[in-house]
Amino acid sequence: MNFALDLLPEAVLFGLLLGCFYAAVSVGLSVSFGLLDVPHLAHPAFMVLGSYCTWVLGMRFGLDPIVAGVVLMPLFFAFGIAVYRFYYETFEKRGTDVGVRGLAFFFGVAFIVEVGLILVFGVDQRMVEARYIGKSWEWGEIRVPMRMIVAFATALVLTSLLALYLSKTFTGRAIKAVAQDEAALRLMGVNPVRIKQWAFGIATAVTAAAGAMLIVVGPVEPSLDRVYIGRTFCVVVLAGLGSMSGTLIAGLILGISESIVLTFFGASWAPAVAFGLLLIVLGVRPQGLFGR
Amino acid sequence: MKFWISAALALVLAGIAAATISNEYFFFAAYVVLQAVILATAWNILGGYAGYVNFGTGAFFGVGAYTGVLLIKSLGLPLGLQIAAAAAMGGILGFGIGLLTLRLRGIFFSIATVAIAIILETLVLNVRYLGGATGMQILRPEVTPPFDSYIKMLFVIGVLLAVIAVAIARYIEISWLGRGLRAIRDSEEAAECSGVPTLKLKLLACTVSGALMSAAGAPLAMYQSFVEPASSFSLNYSVNALAMPIIGGMAHWIGPVLGAVLLGTIQQLVTVTISSELNVLVVGVLLVFFVVAAPEGIVGLAGKLWARFSR
Amino acid sequence: MGTLLQVKAVSKHFGGFTALDQVSVDIAEGERFGLIGPNGSGKTTLINCVSGSLRNESGSIVFAGEEVSRLAAYQRTRRGIARSFQIPRPFRTMTLLENLLVPSAYVVHMKDAEGEVQAMDLLRKMGLADKAHSRSNTLSQVELRKLELARAMAARPKLLISDEAMAGLSGTEVEEMLKILFALNESGITIIMIEHIMQAVMRFSQRIVCLDAGKIICEGTPTSIVQNPDVQKAYLGA
Numbered sequence: 001m002n003f004a005l006d007l008l009p010e011a012v013l014f015g016l017l018l019g020c021f022y023a024a025v026s027v028g029l030s031v032s033f034g035l036l037d038v039p040h041l042a043h044p045a046f047m048v049l050g051s052y053c054t055w056v057l058g059m060r061f062g063l064d065p066i067v068a069g070v071v072l073m074p075l076f077f078a079f080g081i082a083v084y085r086f087y088y089e090t091f092e093k094r095g096t097d098v099g100v101r102g103l104a105f106f107f108g109v110a111f112i113v114e115v116g117l118i119l120v121f122g123v124d125q126r127m128v129e130a131r132y133i134g135k136s137w138e139w140g141e142i143r144v145p146m147r148m149i150v151a152f153a154t155a156l157v158l159t160s161l162l163a164l165y166l167s168k169t170f171t172g173r174a175i176k177a178v179a180q181d182e183a184a185l186r187l188m189g190v191n192p193v194r195i196k197q198w199a200f201g202i203a204t205a206v207t208a209a210a211g212a213m214l215i216v217v218g219p220v221e222p223s224l225d226r227v228y229i230g231r232t233f234c235v236v237v238l239a240g241l242g243s244m245s246g247t248l249i250a251g252l253i254l255g256i257s258e259s260i261v262l263t264f265f266g267a268s269w270a271p272a273v274a275f276g277l278l279l280i281v282l283g284v285r286p287q288g289l290f291g292r
Numbered sequence: 293m294k295f296w297i298s299a300a301l302a303l304v305l306a307g308i309a310a311a312t313i314s315n316e317y318f319f320f321a322a323y324v325v326l327q328a329v330i331l332a333t334a335w336n337i338l339g340g341y342a343g344y345v346n347f348g349t350g351a352f353f354g355v356g357a358y359t360g361v362l363l364i365k366s367l368g369l370p371l372g373l374q375i376a377a378a379a380a381m382g383g384i385l386g387f388g389i390g391l392l393t394l395r396l397r398g399i400f401f402s403i404a405t406v407a408i409a410i411i412l413e414t415l416v417l418n419v420r421y422l423g424g425a426t427g428m429q430i431l432r433p434e435v436t437p438p439f440d441s442y443i444k445m446l447f448v449i450g451v452l453l454a455v456i457a458v459a460i461a462r463y464i465e466i467s468w469l470g471r472g473l474r475a476i477r478d479s480e481e482a483a484e485c486s487g488v489p490t491l492k493l494k495l496l497a498c499t500v501s502g503a504l505m506s507a508a509g510a511p512l513a514m515y516q517s518f519v520e521p522a523s524s525f526s527l528n529y530s531v532n533a534l535a536m537p538i539i540g541g542m543a544h545w546i547g548p549v550l551g552a553v554l555l556g557t558i559q560q561l562v563t564v565t566i567s568s569e570l571n572v573l574v575v576g577v578l579l580v581f582f583v584v585a586a587p588e589g590i591v592g593l594a595g596k597l598w599a600r601f602s603r
Numbered sequence: 604m605g606t607l608l609q610v611k612a613v614s615k616h617f618g619g620f621t622a623l624d625q626v627s628v629d630i631a632e633g634e635r636f637g638l639i640g641p642n643g644s645g646k647t648t649l650i651n652c653v654s655g656s657l658r659n660e661s662g663s664i665v666f667a668g669e670e671v672s673r674l675a676a677y678q679r680t681r682r683g684i685a686r687s688f689q690i691p692r693p694f695r696t697m698t699l700l701e702n703l704l705v706p707s708a709y710v711v712h713m714k715d716a717e718g719e720v721q722a723m724d725l726l727r728k729m730g731l732a733d734k735a736h737s738r739s740n741t742l743s744q745v746e747l748r749k750l751e752l753a754r755a756m757a758a759r760p761k762l763l764i765s766d767e768a769m770a771g772l773s774g775t776e777v778e779e780m781l782k783i784l785f786a787l788n789e790s791g792i793t794i795i796m797i798e799h800i801m802q803a804v805m806r807f808s809q810r811i812v813c814l815d816a817g818k819i820i821c822e823g824t825p826t827s828i829v830q831n832p833d834v835q836k837a838y839l840g841a
Contacts, residue, residue, distance in 0.1 A: 107345075109580060272414040275411050471697075485676050486758060
């Protein structure tokens with residue numbers, strides 16, 4: 001333990017950048033779980049899958065990770081639609097026993113993705129190279145890794161675009177509406193299932209971009225989805241289900257908490273922070289900061 | 293009555309096996325399967341009967357394993373007391389998580405179980421007293437007669453624990469408790485308005501389930517003479533404990549037993565003949581397949597076949 | 604006849620939305636009470652607060668002389684408040700008979716043998732006896748509604764709340780349900796009926812209360828309610 005207070009400003013700044021990254025990584029879950037009520041335990045696994053796809057595109061075609069992320073988005077969009085369609089037809093439609101089966105399904109899918117990645121890529125960590133990885137930006141006494149700034153910027157752009165989409169476009173508002181009153185939407189002539197599948201597709205596309213950012217921020221390995229279950233669900237629950245703006249604030253809270261623990265207690269405790277914070281939120285205020 | 297006769301028979305057979313079979317590998321493999329039977333049965337009490345999915349079986353198992361080791365090292369307690377203590381710890385943990393999250397929707401309970409698993413594993417890794425990443429080793433104490441080897445004793449204890457676990461699960465299932473849990477699973481709101489004390493019953497199921505899972509973990513140190521975080525808290529326990537009841541069938545106590553025996557045996561074969569990664573993939577694929585295509589499990593399929601043939 | 608249920612200044616909010624605003628109403632023992640109001644007026648919220656599915660934030664709910672607003676729903680059922688659900692919620696993996704055994708075991712504390720006798724009796728009264736050993740997925744809409752009522756009755760309640768039990772039913776089916784509810788009331792059970800089907804509520808109720816936007820806007824006999832301009836405005840808009 002090292003309580004040297006001069007480390008604090010850097011820790012907080014790092015935490016802010018990290019937090020914004022966590023918010024962007026969680027925003028897909030905010031839509032799929034927060035708005036659509038899908039028990040999407042495989043969300044982090046899809047993100048890690050996106051990271052590995054980014055790595056492959058980097059290795060094969062020399063694509064910059066952010067560019068690779070953008071390329072992957074339409075592919076993952078289609079993938080997301082397929083997954084939701086399957087989930088809906090198999091579970092939601094029938095009605096019985098969605099709870100256990102839905103949860104077990106996504107857990108199984110996450111597990112299959114993780115093991116699949118191990119079988120294809122092995123358990124070693126993979127990293128990408130880019131001009132901004134490995135350099136730091138200095139501002140007085142504070143040093144911030146360049147890759148964090150790139151991730152932060154991308155995260156900001158991504159979350160803002162998504163927020164704009166959800167509030168300004170018809171489909172976007174329909175997505176928010178379907179979370180609140182499906183029957184009313186139907187009466188307006190909109191098919192709720194198509195809206196939901198579109199939303200899930202977008203959420204998955206955003207998750208692909210998040211995966212690209214993930215591998216920029218640091219090396220990835222197949223089991224990374226486990227700790228991110230904690231981080232993403234912590235952010236979404238802390239924000240409050242259905243609150244998109246809360247996601248950013250919740251992300252920042254998590255980012256700063258983790259960064260402080262990292263700086264003063266060491267990296268081996270960091271994975272537990274998100275889960276610990278999640279348990280506290282569930283115990284004290286389960287509806288989160290801005291929940292419905 | 294039939295059940296108790298079968299249970300007694302199982303114990304007698306176990307005793308005979310221990311006395312006659314000389315191939316030690318049989319007992320090692322059988323112990324792993326028995327462990328799976330206990331974990332799957334325990335999981336099903338909350339998951340199958342009440343509908344609350346626990347993803348953190350590994351955490352409970354690990355707590356049991358570490359409780360066992362700590363009691364050996366500090367007090368030299370015999371296995372029986374270790375198991376009892378482990379059950380107590382597991383029960384408390386189950387009760388605690390339940391109290392925290394069972395008032396909320398099912399998915400929050402499930403996430404909380406993931407959280408506990410990771411938090412506990414991180415804790416154990418970082419606390420030096422508990423051995424950190426390298427874990428703790430023990431010297432196995434002397435084998436007591438009538439057993440002539442360690443693994444035979446553990447085998448018989450495994451059978452005993454499995455019988456106890458199944459007996460408890462069966463009792464819950466056929467009693468008024470089981471009906472209340474099923475009502476909770478089918479429609480919690482309607483159950484509450486039909487007089488079922490939903491929170492109390494869920495807490496009970498969670499506590500019993502947790503206690504049995506930890507009890508299963510207590511003999512681990514004796515089985516492999518050491519415990520360490522990665523394998524004791526392994527995700528594989530969690531996946532198996534979930535997959536086996538789903539594959540076997542969640543509605544009846546025999547489902548988890550079937551699933552455990554089947555899947556456990558398959559895993560033993562695949563690990564030995566092909567690879568352990570593929571083994572894990574097989575479990576995942578089977579889990580998803582059954583969840584999607586055969587949600588009532590093998591027991592359910594058998595029931596349907598029976599209905600079709602007896603017409 | 605004494606007062607069975609007293610709702611005193613009950614309020615309930617959901618975030619910024621006020622679902623119930625200082626609602627007060629008394630219901631006499633043995634009464635047939637109707638609760639009407641446009642969609643979103645707070646009828647189901649009020650019922651949820653009475654049955655315990657929701658907790659009211661302020662005000663009190665007194666049932667048979669006892670303050671119950673801090674009790675869990677199952678405790679209120681055990682004290683005699685039973686309800687049916689707007690969208691039927693049968694226990695899907697159980698047979699009809701088993702559905703009724705849940706309240707008989709948990710509320711009345713009957714052993715299964717006794718419970719089965721009561722259950723068969725109730726099912727016979729509802730015309731469902733031949734399906735006693737089938738699961739609820741074989742039931743039609745009106746049969747599902749009857750099952751809801753039967754299950755509520757298996758708890759031997761003093762107060763039965765019927766939440767839109769007739770929505771979407773045909774004329775003859777509405778008649779069937781009304782007949783059952785009248786018979787139940789005759790046997791001494793106080794009934795609160797929430798309905799949109801006006802002719803059913805008018806025929807059934809001795810007294811009606813109309814809710815709009817979380818407040819009571821009118822209370823009285825069926826004839827006076829129908830003529831009340833506020834009620835007409837609430838339903839048809841200004």
